Amino acid sequence: MRGVLLDALGTLLELRDPASALTAALREDHGLEITETQAWAALGAEMTYYRRHNHRASDPERLADLRRRCAVVLAEQLPAPAGEIPLAELEHTLLRSLRFAPYPDVRPALLGLRQAGLALVVVSNWDISLHDQLRETGIAELVDGAVSSAEVGADKSSPELFRAGLRLAGVGPQDAVHVGDSLADDVGGAHAAGLAAVLIDRLGTQALDADPQAPAPAAVIGSLGELPELIRAWEGTPPDPSPAGGPADPSPAGAGRPGAPGS
Incomplete structure (x- = not known):
């Protein structure tokens, strides 16, 4: 990874x-x-x-x-x-x-990921003011870059936005994972671009079984603070994009929350 x-x-x-x-x-x-x-x-x-x-x-x-x-x-x-x-x-x-503000778990999680040597790129369905928001909220200094749907001319339903993020990160889809809170935009969009996806479900309300044919996340986490440990557990064996019908087993060490929250 x-x-x-x-x-x-x-x-x-x-x-x-x-x-x-x-x-x-x-x-x-x-x-x-x-x-x-x-x-x-x-x-x-x-x-x-x-x-x-x-x-x-x-x-x-x-x-x-x-x-x-x-x-x-x-x-x-x-x-x-x-x-x-x-x-x-x-x-x-x-x-x-x-008014936008970073979640309390964001700064320590991003610092941990940077210390692990990972390239971090924000990929968002946003207008060109995304960069301003990231600067104003202190996130820009913690990541290596950002790209918005407005800059690409396509949202996450198109692989192009994810590919632009991968180019910024300097990695291929097999060496990266996407993290987001939407089953359709983040999990489905990443899957279409050949990326494994981690679903962040902060409220524990995502219905993973709503569409059995939809791509499933490789793991589900309730906080961004869980991500560094999950990625450490994946070291050497990065997850493949999960097929429809159930999430992939994210790690033998049990990091993250595979499948539905609380499972």
Whole structure:
């Protein structure tokens, strides 16, 4: 094992209570009172739109356009008075409501992986501001590089994003593993690119048996802190991408959590 690709949101970064932040920002900036339920509904629509289009935000102009369109979606989903807020102001309110922070286990885990001599590259469905977020949250200094779907022009449903990450890491798929929190995007996407994948299930809620034909993770972990030990256990025998129908046995030493959480 020579390299590790890492998802960003849900793996390295968490989005800090955006509904509370949005309700407070709307009150402070515009005198608009909404409930957190209304905030979550509007944010859910905005995030869905963002996920579908973030790979197109490949330069500052396209990013600015995407953010404007996301603000439009938000305005359409909020109570009627939100439609009276100038769009540029609502966009500002939205952006300051989206606060990212690294999970507490991230820094020690990444330091441990670096000390083991592994190349670390962030691979994420994100716009070109990914690099800014990684710098602002202190993650950029702990990894060897990062690549977003916007830079490649394709999200994790395409092998191209993973291949770009492997090129940055300077390793082939047989010498690397991808770690992420989505069965479809991270496990399925990595598998399509010839990579073994580790699923991080921080809440213990992933339904691994939902689709018996879907590619299975090589291992499941509940914290990034489990990853260095799991990779040490794989030394000399890196996992193959697991076929559908069940996770691979990640290690004879029992590191990580193969299969469903708690198994």
